[in-house]
Amino acid sequence: MTARPPSRKTSPPAPAAPGDPARQRARTAPPVPGAPRPRSAGHDVRTAPPLDPGDRERLLTGGHHDPHALLGAHPGPAGTVVRALRPSARAVTFVAEGLRAELHDDGDGLFSGTLPPDAGPEYRLLVTYDGEGGPHERETHDPYRFLPALGELDLHLIREGRHEELWRALGAHPMTWQGVTGTRFTLWAPNARGVRVTGDFTYWDGSGFPMRSLGSSGVWELFVPGVGEGTLYKFQIMRPDGSHTLRADPMARRTEVPPANASVVTESHHVWRDEAWMARRGDRPVHESPFSVYEVHLGSWRPGLSYRRLAEQLPSYVKDLGFTHVELMPVTEHPFGGSWGYQVTGFYAPTSRMGTPDDFRHLVDALHRAGIGVIMDWVPAHFPRDDWALARFDGRPLYEPEDPSRADHPDWGTLEFDYGRTEVRNFLVANAVYWCEEFHIDGLRVDAVASMLYLDYSREDGAWRPNEHGGRENLDAVAFLQEMNATVYRRCPGVVTIAEESTAWDGVTRATHHVGPGGFGGLGFGLKWNMGWMHDSLGYAAHEPVHRRFHHHEMTFSMVYAYSENYILPISHDEVVHGKRSLVSKMPGDWWQQRANHRAYLGFMWAHPGKQLLFMGQEFAQGAEWSESHGPDWWLLDPSYAAEPDHRGVRLLVRDLNTVYGATPALWQRDSAPEGFSWVEGDGADDNVFAFLRFDALGAPLLSVSNFSPVIRHEFRLGVPESAPCWEEILNTDAGRYGGGDVGNPDPLKAEPVAWHGQGASVRLTLPPLATVWLRPV
Structure with a gap:
């Protein structure tokens, strides 16, 4: 897979700091009446002690593990030392209650000064940028005045690999922290020498927002005031060799539309209305449902x-x-x-x-x-x-x-x-x-x-x-x-x-x-x-009926291992792409026979022990393989299409299969119990016939019979339990409304006291060609 360039990386000459645009104001704005008179911004600011050259270099290159130790406001021997990193800024002014002081420009986007001991801790920065039409200002909270917004318990669980709600700890989370709204960014990157957050709020220049390492957890963190939902972001990581890489957030809960690949700050506002569903979905084990x-x-x-x-x-x-x-x-x-x-x-x-x-x-x-x-x-x-x-x-x-x-x-x-x-x-x-x-x-x-x-x-x-x-x-x-x-x-x-x-x-x-x-x-x-059932049964169905007797075991072998696991029978997307053909197109014969085989196969599948899965388009016998570029061929169901009844009939069969299935516990209640199944005719290779009984938890039976030959079989005798004197046909895949020939057993079938197939009684029925019929006691 080819790599794709990060989106929106072009940086304008004057990136703006995050903050509420409504707070922008001219530096010459008149003081608010009654407010404390601000102190002078010039001579009251003393020089701050210089940064250690190594710290300065690591900070500016994005390789410092603890930028909060250098930036923000910290007590010093001569007062409060304040440092800010604002690349491309013309000036930075410290603003607090009763104090307004312009910091010294130390070069490379660093600004600093020593202020009175009582300066802060709740202060803001007024940052001046050059721009079209002259200088403009933006007032914002300083990200480096905040304590870590991730708790020790979170870090402990991350270190242990036991944080079951990891998405609440890592990633980008809009929040109010220490009374200020913004977004907490957290990232697990234990090999990084440094991490910076960047995004559209910095015009993709992340040099002003280095994150701090939270120790042995390998987690990096930064709370950025003023950043909210919809903001695009990524992480700029300094690798161990000193190079940089720009990465999307592994924990991002929203992303840009591909091929763009930035992460997006988000939070949910959805109000769920599925209380009834959620309350009852665990009432019954899935393998018994x-x-x-x-x-x-x-x-x-x-x-x-x-x-x-x-x-x-x-x-x-x-x-x-x-x-x-x-x-x-x-x-x-x-x-x-x-x-x-x-x-x-x-x-x-x-x-x-x-x-x-x-x-x-x-x-x-x-x-x-x-x-x-x-x-x-x-x-x-x-x-x-x-x-x-x-x-x-x-x-x-x-x-x-x-x-x-x-x-x-x-x-x-x-x-x-x-x-x-x-x-x-x-x-x-x-x-x-x-x-x-x-x-x-x-x-x-x-x-x-x-x-x-x-x-x-x-x-x-x-x-x-x-x-x-x-x-x-x-x-x-x-x-x-x-x-x-x-x-x-x-x-x-x-x-x-x-x-x-x-x-x-x-x-x-x-x-x-x-x-x-x-x-x-x-x-x-x-x-x-059950991939084995899928492979074997599709292999059998693909053979011409005259050859199926040599592959009879492919339809019966699944019952050898049917209870080794709790199975689902899948006819998935993988079986109808890449030259494998759609389900109906796998079937031999002319169009009528293909559809008949398709319907008979579905009837056999729905009755076989195990749950079932069918891929879209196969419910109406789409002839073409699936393609993600256009999806199912819905036009086949358009009434103006001549063959539309053929496809509508198959879809009607799927609906009836599901309806009868859901109302018949014998077909699902004991899928994982051997007592829920019994072969009636498992050796009918010469006739291409498969017949078996399914039983619910109370022993009520359903008889499924599949005839995978293209001939009608009259007076076909099958053994049934003696306890059921009369049987009725409840589903027939050859019914006319499904597109079949309407061959079947419209009248109830009386059981005869003739032992057959190991049962104490038997019935004689008509088996339609290439069809499956279901019967139950009257």
Whole structure:
């Protein structure tokens, strides 16, 4: 990924200090009647002791660790010594109650003087600049008269890597401090020789605002009066070698719209209205609840819509289709839109492409009020190398491991996080909590977990080093994932974490305190994407029906391991891009057969143990692959399009699948319990038929039958429980309203006392071609 230049760096000749423009006034303004008569600004100011040459040089070059010890007002042997650093200023005047004194110009933007012992401590600076039309003045508080605005407890927790609300301690925070409004800037940069804050309030000349180091925490801090919301800023860091780098804030909660990359001072004013949702979302464990997910790329779902416009359209669309949740591809800020958000530079900021952080809160709020949960993709596996972001942040590897063989991600040209460093682990754990608490996110789908777990992931022999036990497991990543999951579940009731994990790692959804056969505690996730089911079932469906009998096991093998984890069945964005074709286009045959296969596959998927996820556009059988540049082909649903009924029929099926699913506990209540499933016909390879029973907690059954051959099968006998004397068809993917041939079983089916498939009774039914039917007892 190519680096992008920092935005708005051009400095005008006369930068202005921060402050309220309303306070600007001419130096010749008449005194306020009744106010104390100000003392003379000339001969009353005595010379201040000169700065140590080394201190002066470090201060002016941005490499001083404690500028507050040099600047501001300090007691001296002959009075109060005052120093100010105001580059480009013509003059600086000290203003306090009963005292007005012009400081001496010491050169290089430094001004100083020795004032009476009672000068200050609550004083202001009147700074004069040359400008068009003559000199102008601005009165402001001095940032160097304030005590640190970050407490010792915060610093202790940061040092320990245990600050679970890190976003409240680091970053830019508008606040009132010691009676003055402004913004506290804090940054973790332990390798820096010095840090200065810069922004549009300094015309991007940060030389006047060096920050102080807060000791062994590695945190730098400065409270800047007069700076408020909407201000653009960055940090200018002196590296260990004395060079400088200009960086966006890793903790920025708002950013400029890419490709601009400055951080933005912000605070939330959103008033949440989702109290009812938040109060009940944790009432029932997610693995025992209906959970049907619509995956969305917000930027292309309806291109050009803001968060607030999306809030007007997305909730109603998803609710109409009956999905219980949406999953948002990464909304965290990223510089390159073509990465779909998976190369993150702003881990604490929703992308500004569609609005402000409060606008995003408004969207989440609207979804909750429509009864829809919100899952977001979260990417703690890697980050890009942009030279204004996290890579070698303070001149040395900081967020990434020092060892390049550990730091370089071989697949994506990015850098991996150093999970063994407490502060980095804290950065990520707190980030997970941040999205759940500050934005009411209901679930985190963690991307690329497998790449985190294995030291040899995508690496050749000799290109990786084993762990301390000689194994390939990344022990630091394991500990991080366990801590993240444990922290999120403890702090955020009702939130679910979901792992995209493509290997057979043992215990992904096992509790962290339960040790498995491999000697590791569980990772602690709530759900895991079933990548094996996705791969196998799509492989089966892509075969011509005549060849499917040779691949029958690809549809049944998932039940061998179905209860090893709590699974979700994903047909995600990854399966409909880069030449993989859309779901309907994967299917063989002519257009009618492709749609029939598509519908039958969805019926099988919704009935199979595990929750389900479907990517946008697949709900109406879009034929083209997804592209982030234009999104779903909504024109296929335009009534003027000749084939529109074909696509509308598939969308109607998805709505009915979700409706029946939500009303049928047998399809979701015992997803993770073997007692909730029983094969009826799992060996029907020659017929391309799959039939199984699902049971709810009380034993009530649902029978799902899929015929993946293009022929009608009449009088097809299937075993059923003796307890159910009569069965009715409640869903048929071949129904005419879905675009099918309307072959089915319109009348109830009476069970016969003929033992079949291991059951004490059986029914004879008609199986429509390339279709799935669901039946339940009458």
